Amino acid sequence: MNRAPLSPTDRSTVRRVKSRAVTDRCALDAVLDNGLVCHLAVIRDGAPVVLPTGYGRDGDTLYLHGSAGAHSLRIAEGTEVCAAVTLLDSVVYARSVFHFSMNYRSAVIHAPVRHVIAESERLHALRVIVEHLAPGSWSHAREPNRKELAATAVLALDLTESSVKVRSGGPADEPEDVAAGVAWAGVLPVQAVWDAPIPADDLLGRTDVPAHVLRRCGAGR
Amino acid sequence: MNRAPLSPTDRSTVRRVKSRAVTDRCALDAVLDNGLVCHLAVIRDGAPVVLPTGYGRDGDTLYLHGSAGAHSLRIAEGTEVCAAVTLLDSVVYARSVFHFSMNYRSAVIHAPVRHVIAESERLHALRVIVEHLAPGSWSHAREPNRKELAATAVLALDLTESSVKVRSGGPADEPEDVAAGVAWAGVLPVQAVWDAPIPADDLLGRTDVPAHVLRRCGAGR
Numbered sequence A, B: 001m002n003r004a005p006l007s008p009t010d011r012s013t014v015r016r017v018k019s020r021a022v023t024d025r026c027a028l029d030a031v032l033d034n035g036l037v038c039h040l041a042v043i044r045d046g047a048p049v050v051l052p053t054g055y056g057r058d059g060d061t062l063y064l065h066g067s068a069g070a071h072s073l074r075i076a077e078g079t080e081v082c083a084a085v086t087l088l089d090s091v092v093y094a095r096s097v098f099h100f101s102m103n104y105r106s107a108v109i110h111a112p113v114r115h116v117i118a119e120s121e122r123l124h125a126l127r128v129i130v131e132h133l134a135p136g137s138w139s140h141a142r143e144p145n146r147k148e149l150a151a152t153a154v155l156a157l158d159l160t161e162s163s164v165k166v167r168s169g170g171p172a173d174e175p176e177d178v179a180a181g182v183a184w185a186g187v188l189p190v191q192a193v194w195d196a197p198i199p200a201d202d203l204l205g206r207t208d209v210p211a212h213v214l215r216r217c218g219a220g221r
Helices: A025-034 A119-133 A146-150 A175-180 A211-216 B025-034 B119-133 B146-150 B175-180 B211-216
Strands: A038-044 A047-053 A056-058 A061-067 A080-093 A101-112 A152-158 A162-167 A186-194 B038-044 B047-053 B056-058 B061-067 B080-093 B101-112 B152-158 B162-167 B186-194
Touching: A025 A056, A025 A080, A025 A101, A025 A162, A038 A061, A038 B038, A038 B047, A038 B080, A047 B038, A047 B047, A047 B080, A047 B101, A056 A119, A061 A119, A080 B038, A080 B047, A101 A152, A101 B047, A119 A146, A119 A152, A146 A152, A186 B211, A211 B186, B025 B056, B025 B080, B025 B101, B025 B162, B038 B061, B056 B119, B061 B119, B101 B152, B119 B146, B119 B152, B146 B152
Parallel strands: none
Antiparallel strands: A038 A047, A038 A080, A056 A061, A061 A152, A080 A101, A080 A186, A101 A162, A186 B186, B038 B047, B038 B080, B056 B061, B061 B152, B080 B101, B080 B186, B101 B162
């Protein structure tokens, strides 16, 4: 897939350790498509507030949703917000404590809030969010009715002003510490792993775990 | 351990789905002690910015650190910031897409920034951060020298104004969807799992993986 490179503005330019900045648009999609939780920062009463929330991506748009009554989504149209998705890959053990680090992939998005009003786009956004959270579920579970759709607020963020930062590899120790062999050094990988599905206590009817759920936890390949 | 309950202020009061709010101080410590990455939100040029960073907790203080030259840590003393740590436990599959959800534990901290100036507290904070990131490493690896310590900025956030939100259990479906058995429902647990350590390519001297690293990934019990 060919994608235009990211076009970072001043605030989305990675300043610290520029070698970790990635300007490939596919890298942004990869981080967003591999995460499940984003952290959304807004300003409330003059102070920053950050809250975790689910999301979904469709092309150049990140969709967020919540209850239409939620305080956290009462953000005026066009207000600048910031969202981050971070994937931790490993802890980096170095010879000196100064060089301990983490390997990670992170995406940070700066965008004005767009409230999704049209019912057709809200339905589309919910599908994107649900399919991101639980692939295969939209066609399996009951679709939202008018009342449920009306109770759901959807926000859209344009992905144009985004940055991606990646650290990978081993520790960046001082040469004299490497030569002296003062400590063990390496990385300890960490990854998010799915466990076996746990059916609901009150499950009736379709009690077999469906293929789309089994596939996700590696039991249905 | 007896802890004073959290004393939420207006902005740290959980508004949406109050049943998920937890006011037990030990719950805050448990979330912070089980996470590795926090998302720190600050205001820059009138817009919110959120960035991932490591941290460590000592009692009622959350310590963050970074390069003394880092743009992201240039925050004036006393400026209000917000930090969140989120642990994802499972994806909740419901009978209707409206009720899809996530089980999670999250902590949100509102606090004015305190710059840690005294060398003794900075050294202590770095120890707390490194021991949180990689338990057992402070006494194993080389301690920071004066130059490294001078190159490190440390911020402290007081944990008094914090909130904890937890969702657990199965889907909250509509009774008619449960009775009709319209779809499979349950939870798909997800957890962060350590893999086997990968030694650095240029490892000299202490080449055996030390016990404190093996213990972490479950190989040294």
